Amino acid sequence: MSGHIHITPLGGMAGDMFVAAMLDAFPELVDAVIAVTGAVLPHLNATLAPCVKAGIAAQSFSIRDQNETAPIHYLDMKRIFSDSGLSEDTQAHACALLRLLGEAEAKVHGVPLAQVHFHEIADWDTVGDLAAAACLMAHLSDWGWSVDPLPLGSGTVRTAHGVLPVPAPATALLLQGLSVHDDGVGGERVTPTGAAIMRYICDHLTVRSRPMGRLAATGYGAGTRDLPGLANVAIVQVISGASQSGDTVGILEWDVDDMTGEEIAVAGDHLRACDGVLDLVTTVVTGKKGRPATAFRLMARPAHVDAIATAVFDQTSTLGLRLRHDQRIILPRVCSDWVKSAIRPSQTTAKVESDTVARLSTLADRRAKSREAEG
16 A cells, blocks of 8 residues: 655654654554664664653654764764665665765765764664664655655754754755745754755655545654644654645746757757756747747756756856746556556556657557557
8 A cells, every 4th residue: 555644844853753753653664663773783772652742642762772882973874774684675765864964964064975973963863763764765665755844943052063053054954955934933943864854755755745635644753852832743644545646846937039949959958867857848939029939848856946947057048047836736657668557537548658669660660559559
């Protein structure tokens, strides 16, 4: 079974809050997650316990006090995941999450990734939270995700590098491009680990709008602090039975009237090759002063919009572009080597994959294969 997971960081987001909320919503995965944290290191004893936050019954995920000293270097933490015997998918998610944390620290401090050493997150909690989050993502690989805006918080936090503003530099870098808001409640609301998990979900998992369906479960994951007038919990809603999915996309539009047809074609090829580009179409229009012009409309994943906008200015002669974020609805599809089938409300329709049919040598062969494949 697959469905949709919607995350509301009401009190904020930390690694333990994410894991606790997910396990509250998916209790059938508790044993698997506890086993994974034990596989990372035998002495890593994870616990899930009920608690109450501002009158809300929730779950708290924690790592018991350890006698051994936790690793502080990025390479040492990576080695733990690589040598742990985790499943291929879980290990890949864990290493990718850790890399996000390491790259943020490397950029903030101006050092190579291999030289990164952590301070505030250099503990067994981080290792356990990342392993648990990776296990959950591996088990729910075909589910859709959506995330409400994250609270920025305010004030300062004391670190090994002195007092820094909230969010701290590495956290702020991980939050860049994500939806955030200020709810008036101060303090550190999103930890670096929490920011890395949210960044990874938004950039690498199937992110879309919260669909219509049946609310199957709700999970509450508790943070360690008590917040004034607010339950310090992350909330997970599990939606099942959705017949169609959707997501948020960035739409970039611009017009040019001083590029040749060859230049437009080359620019289009470069832009379609950019990370995050979903589609690019051009149309012939009449521009200012009655001039013939070309209108571009590019659809992209939201996290890549800034980089794509830079590429637009490099590849075309436009002096400006229009940007908005739209919701789209997508029918479920099943793809094979020859056919893409769309599951519509009343029927299933099939369309041959043109790139595959193009390998056939004649028009007659291509038409015959299309008729055969589409039934």
